[in-house]
Amino acid sequence: MPYNPTPAEIDAWTEDGTQAPVAICLRERLMPVEGHGAPIFPATYAGIGYNIDELADGTKVASLDSVGSQANRIEPIFKEPKYAGLVPKVEITYGNEKRVSILEAGHRLGDAVVRCTELAEPVRSAFEAFLVHEGNATRIAKLAPTSLVFGVWDSRDTQAKLPRLVQSVIRAWDVSPLTRSAQYNPPLDYAGLDVFSEAEREKQEGKPGSQLAERGYVHVPAVGTHGGIVARGEIRRDVTVNLVALRRLRGDDTAALRQYVLGLALVAATAPQDGFLRAGCQLVLDPDAGRTLELVKRDGTRRPLELSHDQALTYAREAAGRFGVGPDRAVAFDKDRAKKDAVAGKKVKA
Structure with missing residues (x-):
């Protein structure tokens, strides 16, 4: 029978001790929205195209969404009204009344955009408190948990440097890459209309890098380009909540801090995703396989866990109330700070 923990039992996961669990692992089996065996399109990367690794037995594994990409998809949920009260609302104003949330800053509190505001000093103080006072993360949690x-x-x-507590990645197993080809045909005979000469057309037609081809004036073939992959094995999302890293955090009230951060981590880990990763890659849960959630102990034993997203959200709200969510802030981008910071970066590199 799956174990459905009480709030007090979840609190106990944050307490030091050899019997404390080390991780929570969520595994979701996914499938293309078109059905099993349908082509899907992984992310492409400069210089390598698709990130496909080959194992010793010849199995090919494709990365569909990296750890960093998954974090960037999950983190902004805390802007939504359902979750907004769990974290401070911190926005940077710039330009003509434009705003960007710190939840959208790729490097979070370490991002350059933060150093270009009046938050620079409180953030530095928070990081220094973490370094000097044995991992005291209270100030960081009050600014941007x-x-x-x-x-x-x-x-x-x-x-x-603080490690991820929530790590999520989506991979496809036993994949075969596909290719696709296309042909662009211009709607008009531009050479016949004296836009350029027939000789110029013959010189550049069919060459994707030529000037006329890039501007769309001549026939251009695209042969053997990325056409997605077909997965014969599982498409799987693996999420880990690292409870060991959580228990390394200290604070002015360590218990309250850890419970608060754990609540946010549980909300992030269990939050439903829409599965639309990019054009040609929309995933849904496999109804025949579904998801598993397990509590992992130090000796490797695994216990099936029953913890819904609504339960996680209720726990997070109660923990946030005990810890005290930091204040909302709206700070302005400061161009002078940015200029000074950019020059300082050059000096450090030198």
Whole structure:
């Protein structure tokens, strides 16, 4: 029978001790919205195209969504009204009344956009408190607690580095890459209309890199380009909540801090995703396989866990109330700060 923990039992996961569990693991089996065996399109990367690894037995594994990409998809949910009260609302104003949330900053509290505001000093102080006071993360949690959930590295300043507590990745197993070809035909005979000469057309037609081809004036073939993949094995989303890393956090009230951060991590890990990763890659749960959730102990034993997203959200709200969510802030982008920071970066590199 799956174990349905009480709030007090979830609290106990944050307490030090050899009997404490080390992780929560969520596994979701996915499938293309078109059905099993339908082609799907992974992300492409400069220089390599699709990220497909080949194992020793010849099995090919494709990365559909990386750890960083998954974090960037999950973190902004805390802007939604359903979750917004769990974290401080921190926005940077810029330009003509434009705003960007810190939840959208790729490096979180370590992002350059934060250093270009009046938050620079409080953030540096928070990172220094973490470094000097044995992992005291209270100030970080008051400023931007998702930096604790999804990890942050203040690589441009204090070098404080906090690991991800929630790690999620989507992979497809036993894949075969496909290719596709296409032909572009211009709607008009531009050479016949004296836009350019027949000789110029013959010189550039069929050459994708030529000037006329790039501007869409001549016939251009596209042969053997990326056509997606077909997965004969599982398409799987694996999510891990690292409870060991959680228990390394300290605070002014360590128990309240850990419970608060755990609540956010549970909400992030169990939040439903729409599965639309990119054009040609929309995934849904496989109804015949579904999902599994397990509590993992130090000795490797695994216990099936029953913890719904609504339960996680209720726990997170109660923990947030005990810890005290930090204040909302709206700060302005400061061009002068940005200029000084950019020059400082050059000096450090030198």
